[in-house]
Amino acid sequence: MVAVTPETGPDTALGADGTDGTDMTADLGAQLAAAFDAAVAADERVEPRDWMPDEYRASLVRQMAQHAHSEIIGMQPEANWITRAPSLRRKAILMAKVQDEAGHGLYLYSAAETLGTSRDELLDKLHSGKQKYSSIFNYPTLTWADVGAIGWLVDGAAITNQVPICRCSYGPYARAMVRICKEESFHQRQGYELLLALSRGTEAQHAMAQDAVDRWWWPSLMMFGPPDDESAHSAQSMAWRIKRHSNDELRQRFVDIAVPQAESLGLTLPDPDLKWNEERGHHDFGAIDWAEFWDVLKGNGPCNEQRIGQRRKAHEEGAWVRDAAAAYARKQTAQQAAQQAANPAGQNEEARV
Amino acid sequence: MTQNWPLWEVFVRSRRGLSHTHAGSLHAPDAEMALRNARDLYTRRGEGISIWVVPSTEITASSPDERDPFFAPSADKPYRHPTFYDIPEGVSHL
Amino acid sequence: MTGTDTTDTARLTGATAAAALALGDDALILSHRLGEWAGHAPVLEEEVALANIALDLLGQARILLSLVGDEDELAFLREERSFRNLQLVEQPNGDFAHTIARQLYFSFYQHEVYGELARGDGPFAPLAAKAVKETAYHRDHAEQWTLRLGDGTEESRSRMRAALDALWKFTGEMFQPVDGLDGLDPAALEQRWLAALTGVLDRAGLDLPQGPRTGAWAAGAGRQGLHTESFGRMVAEMQHLHRSHPGASW
Numbered sequence: 001m002v003a004v005t006p007e008t009g010p011d012t013a014l015g016a017d018g019t020d021g022t023d024m025t026a027d028l029g030a031q032l033a034a035a036f037d038a039a040v041a042a043d044e045r046v047e048p049r050d051w052m053p054d055e056y057r058a059s060l061v062r063q064m065a066q067h068a069h070s071e072i073i074g075m076q077p078e079a080n081w082i083t084r085a086p087s088l089r090r091k092a093i094l095m096a097k098v099q100d101e102a103g104h105g106l107y108l109y110s111a112a113e114t115l116g117t118s119r120d121e122l123l124d125k126l127h128s129g130k131q132k133y134s135s136i137f138n139y140p141t142l143t144w145a146d147v148g149a150i151g152w153l154v155d156g157a158a159i160t161n162q163v164p165i166c167r168c169s170y171g172p173y174a175r176a177m178v179r180i181c182k183e184e185s186f187h188q189r190q191g192y193e194l195l196l197a198l199s200r201g202t203e204a205q206h207a208m209a210q211d212a213v214d215r216w217w218w219p220s221l222m223m224f225g226p227p228d229d230e231s232a233h234s235a236q237s238m239a240w241r242i243k244r245h246s247n248d249e250l251r252q253r254f255v256d257i258a259v260p261q262a263e264s265l266g267l268t269l270p271d272p273d274l275k276w277n278e279e280r281g282h283h284d285f286g287a288i289d290w291a292e293f294w295d296v297l298k299g300n301g302p303c304n305e306q307r308i309g310q311r312r313k314a315h316e317e318g319a320w321v322r323d324a325a326a327a328y329a330r331k332q333t334a335q336q337a338a339q340q341a342a343n344p345a346g347q348n349e350e351a352r353v
Numbered sequence: 354m355t356q357n358w359p360l361w362e363v364f365v366r367s368r369r370g371l372s373h374t375h376a377g378s379l380h381a382p383d384a385e386m387a388l389r390n391a392r393d394l395y396t397r398r399g400e401g402i403s404i405w406v407v408p409s410t411e412i413t414a415s416s417p418d419e420r421d422p423f424f425a426p427s428a429d430k431p432y433r434h435p436t437f438y439d440i441p442e443g444v445s446h447l
Numbered sequence: 448m449t450g451t452d453t454t455d456t457a458r459l460t461g462a463t464a465a466a467a468l469a470l471g472d473d474a475l476i477l478s479h480r481l482g483e484w485a486g487h488a489p490v491l492e493e494e495v496a497l498a499n500i501a502l503d504l505l506g507q508a509r510i511l512l513s514l515v516g517d518e519d520e521l522a523f524l525r526e527e528r529s530f531r532n533l534q535l536v537e538q539p540n541g542d543f544a545h546t547i548a549r550q551l552y553f554s555f556y557q558h559e560v561y562g563e564l565a566r567g568d569g570p571f572a573p574l575a576a577k578a579v580k581e582t583a584y585h586r587d588h589a590e591q592w593t594l595r596l597g598d599g600t601e602e603s604r605s606r607m608r609a610a611l612d613a614l615w616k617f618t619g620e621m622f623q624p625v626d627g628l629d630g631l632d633p634a635a636l637e638q639r640w641l642a643a644l645t646g647v648l649d650r651a652g653l654d655l656p657q658g659p660r661t662g663a664w665a666a667g668a669g670r671q672g673l674h675t676e677s678f679g680r681m682v683a684e685m686q687h688l689h690r691s692h693p694g695a696s697w
Contacts, residue, residue, distance in 0.1 A: 049417045072491065079485035083681075086689040087519050087697040088475075088512075091482070092505050098485050099498035103394055106491050110378040113360060119380060120357050144688055176377070183398070194697075202695050310486065318489025320606070321543045324599025325382035326358060331598065332383060358490075379492060385591060390492040393499050 040241050045171040048114040056240055059233065060170050061115050062131070063242060065122045068108035069133035073126075073307050075101045077141040078150060086144060093190050094147060100187065104180045111172040127312045135293065136219050138301030145198055145205075145212035151191015152265075153213070153220040153258070159188060160254045161224065169241035192261065199266045206266075213262070214270045221285075222293045224251040255283050360409040361387040363394075365401035373405050381406075463570055464515045465531070466627025469670055470560070470571070471511030472532035475522060476678075477553060478504035479685060480540055489543055496588060500550075503581040510574050523689035527674060527682050534669040535617035537678040541610065544596055544603070548610035550589035555643050556621045558582040559636055560628075567630050590647050597651025604652070611648075612656045619660030620669055 032051045039046065046052055079098050085091035109119040125131040136154055141147065162184075165177045198209035225231055225247040237243035245253075255274075262269050273286035296304070358380040364373035376395045381387035387406040395401065415423050431437045440447055459467050481501035488494040512518040535553055540546050561582050564575035596607040622637040645655055668674070689697075 047417070049414065051417065075486045075494070082482045082485055083479060083684050084688045086523070086692070086695075088505065088509050088522055090697055092502060092509070095482055095485065095498055095502055095505070099397075099495055099502070102491050102494035102498070103397070106379060106394060106495070107377055109491075110360075113378070118357065179377075197697055201697075202692060204692060205695055314487045314489070317487075318493075318543070320600065320602050321489035321493075321596070322358065322382075324603030325386065325595045326599075327603075328595040328599045329383035380490070381492065382595070386492075386595075389588065389591065390496065393495045394492065397495070397499065 040169050043167075043169075043241070045174065046169050047171045055236070056242075057115055059237060059240070060173065060242060061112055061117055063233075063237070064108055064112040064115075064173055065117075065125065065131050066133060068105045068112060068122065069126045069131060070137065071101050071105035071108060073133045073137045073311060075105075076307055076310060077137055077139070077303075078147055080141050081144060081147050084144070090194065097151075097187055097190065100183055104183070107176040107179055108173075111176040114172045123315065127308065127315060129299075129308065132297070133307075134223060135296045135301060136223050137307060138296050138304045139215070139219055140302050142215075143208050143212060145195065145208040146216070148191045148194035148198065148209065149212035149216040151187055151189075152195055152261070153191075153216045154223065155184065155188040155191060156258065157220045157223040157254050159184060160250050160257070164244040164250075165242075167241075167244060173242075192265070195265055195267065209265075210267050213267050217270050218288065218292075221251055221255070221288055222290075224248070224254065226290065226293070252282050255285050259283055358382045361391070361406045362409050362412060363387075363391040364405040364407070365391075365395055366403040367401055369402065373403065376400075378409060384408075458516065459514045459570060462627035462629075464627070466625055467511045467514045467571070468521075469531040469625055469627075471508050471515070471521075472530050473536050473553070473557070474504040474511065475508035476530070476532045476681070477536040477549075478502075478508060479681065480536065480538075480549075481546075483540055484546070497546075500585050500588065503578075503585065507574070507578050507581070514570070519689065523686045527679050528672040530669075530672065530674065530678075530682070532669050532674075533617065533620050534675055534678075535614065535620065537669070537674060537681060538614060538617065539677050541613075542606060543592075544606040544610040545613065547589055547592045547596060548607065548614050550585065551593050551611075551644070551647070552614060552618050552621075554582055554585040554589050555640055556618075556636075558586045559639050559643075560631065563631055563636070564628075569630060593647055593653070594651045597648070597653040607651075608653060611653065612658065615656035615658050616660050616662060619662075623670065625670060 033053060036046070036050075036052060036056075046056075075098050078094060078101075082091065082094050082098065085094050109122060112122060113119060122131065126133065141150070159181065162177055162181055166174055166181055168174045168177065195209050195213070198205040200206075225234075228234060228246045228248045231247055234243065234246060238246070259269065259274065259276075271286045273284060275284055276282075277284045295301070299305075359382075360378055361381055361384075362378050363376045365376040366373045376391075379387065379390050379394055381390050384406060388404060391404045391406055392401075396404070427433075458464070478501045481497050481504070484497045484501075485494065488497055508522075509518050512521045515521060533553070535549060538545070538549055558579065561575040561579040564571040565579050566572075593607065596603040598604070621640070622633045624633050625631070641655075648655055
């Protein structure tokens with residue numbers, strides 16, 4: 001018996017239709033599962049109303065929610081510098097970037113909602129700590145150069161992670177990622193350009209840039225997740241084509257890309273073991289401090305409480321605004337209904353759009 | 354007690370001469386705000402010149418279970434396609 | 448991004464420059480205040496909307512300041528007393544109702560001003576023709592939210608009323624004559640502003656505030672470089688980094 005139980009939430013026509021498997025025979029269940037596996041293996045896209053295994057659905061919701069949460073929590077460390085941006089050009093760029101992150105969060109929540117969950121439900125899980133966001137955002141932005149380091153390293157790592165998701169087996173996720181990757185191409189470039197200006201600037205500016213890179217390098221490498229042999233969800237995600245490359249593979253790709261970029265910047269990466277390995281055709285790099293990774297993930301990072309606290313506060317303080325708009329909409333609907341009742345002939349037919 | 358805003362599907366016409374295509378969805382308390390949110394969210398890089406918003410609950414979709422009865426019968430009617438017909442060489446404007 | 452890096456365009460001087468500064472500072476300061484909302488908005492969709500408005504305003508500010516001098520020198524190296532913006536736009540964000548009330552008062556004013564300037568043939572006509580499309584949207588945003596907060600819940604109505612009342616005293620300044628904008632008739636401007644405002648408030652079930660708006664400190668003060676206390680802190684935050692690295696480029 002294959003029980004298909006989408007998480008509760010508003011069902012929408014474009015979203016999960018909540019097919020229930022109550023009358024399904026074991027045979028039918030096995031057939032569906034086989035058909036699903038075959039479709040995914042053939043690189044076909046899964047769409048919201050298709051049958052899918054419970055675990056696939058749950059795994060997607062988890063990953064998309066975490067991704068969406070990361071976008072909106074990720075607004076905070078950078079928004080921290082909007083009011084202090086040192087030129088109007090930089091200020092405009094930074095505002096547009098932080099705005100994009102809100103937009104990306106929205107795309108991803110929408111995509112997750114096609115699986116039968118709701119944004120409110122996901123936000124509740126974020127606010128209560130039941131769902132995570134990328135640990136990188138639990139580090140503070142201490143100087144202006146951090147804005148550049150986030151753009152170059154953090155967004156760079158994110159892009160390395162995200163580009164393969166554009167081909168993810170779940171259609172709505174893949175489509176959201178296409179839009180996000182397209183928009184995000186400016187994020188990394190602005191960060192690099194910002195750091196370049198600092199690196200080539202005054203001595204103090206150069207030092208600021210180097211300090212930021214020193215602090216953000218290792219956490220950026222941790223963004224790819226634990227090593228392959230310790231990664232809880234990786235193998236299944238790969239089989240389902242939610243994920244296409246392993247954590248270590250992507251991490252290596254990122255290091256290989258970043259090394260020459262750092263050279264052009266005139267900045268050094270804080271790893272004495274970093275060097276080209278002719279035999280492997282890749283850079284070797286030093287050991288990552290996984291104890292720190294797990295510690296931050298558990299909630300002991302420098303900003304965990306602050307980030308969630310601000311998010312919760314914004315949500316709570318915004319409740320009366322959301323309520324007001326909902327109340328207004330109800331009144332308007334009631335008014336229109338009353339008008340229609342009073343004038344049943346109506347003006348009927350509106351012009352076609 | 355917070356009221357959840359309903360979900361809307363957004364369709365954007367990217368330029369004149371093209372039809373509206375599905376861009377994504379968003380939350381809004383009512384149609385007017387849905388249009389404005391859609392403008393802010395889905396056209397901030399000049400992606401559109403016209404927007405439709407539709408309450409997600411108002412869309413009736415075909416079910417994947419009915420995929421075969423719905424769509425398979427049209428697959429075996431090749432005579433509906435121009436490539437089905439052999440036309441002698443040299444005949445033009447056909 | 449606007450093409451404001453063209454430093455060689457003929458700079459305005461005298462009264463026209465003062466007017467550019469007044470309009471530019473309005474846009475700069477309000478954009479900054481709206482930027483403070485990032486990460487704090489009541490709903491994600493509103494994060495995007497507020498940032499759009501802030502970016503429009505920042506774009507206007509950059510064009511206007513560049514008509515007078517180097518945009519960054521003007522934004523980051525002037526003392527508090529040299530800013531010419533209205534006191535209204537520097538007021539802290541407060542709750543969402545305060546931000547919307549500030550938007551309502553200001554965007555209705557700005558839309559009228561740019562509409563008028565766009566119809567003329569003065570130095571601001573090209574800029575105003577572009578900006579008036581933006582301000583029309585800002586006005587609509589403020590109007591939509593005023594309706595929803597005014598006619599939403601009991602709480603939202605009382606918050607909106609309090610916000611409209613609190614900011615009312617800063618609105619008189621908008622209708623003082625501005626040097627360099629001689630084509631604008633402040634009295635006519637005020638009449639149109641009041642009419643439009645009253646229309647929206649009516650539909651929202653809200654009354655036009657009654658208090659004075661031409662007090663000794665509130666009328667024409669910002670345009671003369673007299674600001675409110677919170678403005679100094681805002682400017683300090685805005686300028687700190689730029690000023691800490693004299694001569695650096697970013």
